Amino acid sequence: MQIVKTCETHGPLTLDLCSVRPASKGRAERLVCKRCRRDTEKKRRTDHKDHVLEGKRASYARNGDSNREKYRQRKHLIPDKIRARNRRYYSENLDAVRDQVREYQRALKVEVLSHYSKGPPICKECGETDLRFLALDHLASDGNHHRKTVIGSSGKGTYLWAKRNGFPELFQVLCHNDNIRKARRAGYTPSRPKTDVLTHYSVGTDPECAECGESDIRVLTIDHIDGGGTKHRATLGSGTSFYLAIRKLGYPIGLQVLCFNHNSGKRCLSGPEVRADER
Ligand SMILES: [Zn+2]
Ligand SMILES: [Zn+2]
Ligand SMILES: [Zn+2]
Structure with a gap:
């Protein structure tokens, strides 16, 4: 050529x-x-990272909804060939894709938490810095409502939502324990069955976390040592019914007491924040 x-x-x-290059600033096309x-x-x-990000945010705010709608309408037009190729890629590289997703989520979490901590991520109440224990907390205590109405279905979306919307002043960084403590003010008294169960599965005479010895009963919960907790709770019921059932069953083995930090830290190495359902 x-x-x-x-x-x-x-x-x-x-x-x-x-x-x-199109003509600009008095120079001809070249x-x-x-x-x-x-x-x-x-x-x-x-x-000009900040400037570029600002432009992206503005465009997201202007066109986010219509872009999503357009994609939804045209999704079925993606050629089968490409669809099959994508599917094959995912199934052949499952581990790599999962690692990528995890790494992306971790980086996003660090970025967002760092913003609200004005430095390395740290719990505003107790100074905890272990990333596994930290999450965004809604200042207004309307987290679930806000998640459902504004952000969308899951807790995972909160980080992305916060970033895309220019880090609105709606959040602070708390560890899971302090997040629960905030919801359960000092006067909280657990039900009798819950106290019995927590006491039974604790090493000492009073309920405490098997990992760190945390003894504030507001932040203690039952952990399934080998997993499967969600299923188990689903069969036994939630809240007080769960503890009643455990007591009735004569305290089966395989359970231990953990604080919410260690309970959710165990599930996700540095992953999404704990959901508010089993508190
Ligand atoms: Zn060149
Ligand atoms: Zn804390
Ligand atoms: Zn603990």
């Missing part, structure tokens, strides 16, 4: 290595080196 231009960095260029242009664009994006 014919040489149409010579780049100072990349040498002689054929037409396919050039792109057309050919530029594709690779150089890509590098300049990249540099611009890193040098």
Whole structure:
């Protein structure tokens, strides 16, 4: 192919290595080196990260809904070939994809929590810094309502929502224990069956976390040592019925007492925040 231009960095260029730069600032339309242009664009994006992010946020706020709607309407138009290719890629690279997702979620969580902690993520109440124990807390105590009406279905979406909406002043960073403590003010008294069960499964004479010895009964819960807790609770019922059933069954083995930090920290190494259902 014919040489149409010579780049100072990349040498002689054929037409396919050039792109057309439209006329601007009094300069006529001209050919530029594709690779150089890509590098300049990249540099611009890193040098003006905040500005670029702001532009993205504005565009998301303007077009987010209609974009989603457009995608929903046109989803079925994605060619079968591409669909099959994607599906094959996922099934052949499950572990890698999962790692990628986990890493992405971890990075997002760190970014968002760091913003609200104005530095490395830390619990505002007790100074806890273990990422597994930390989550965003709704200042107004209307977390569930806000999640359902504004953010969408799951707790995981909160981090992305906060970032995309320019970190509104609706949140603070709390550890799971302090999040629960906030909901259960000092006067909280657990039901009799719950106290019995927590006492039974604790090593000492009073209920305490098997991992850290936390003894504030407001933040203690029953943990299924080998997992399967959600299913088990579903068969026995939730809240007081669960504890009643455990007592009735004569305290089956496989259970222990953990604080909410250690309970949810165990489930997700650094993953999504704990849901509010089993408190
Ligand atoms: Zn070049
Ligand atoms: Zn805390
Ligand atoms: Zn603990």
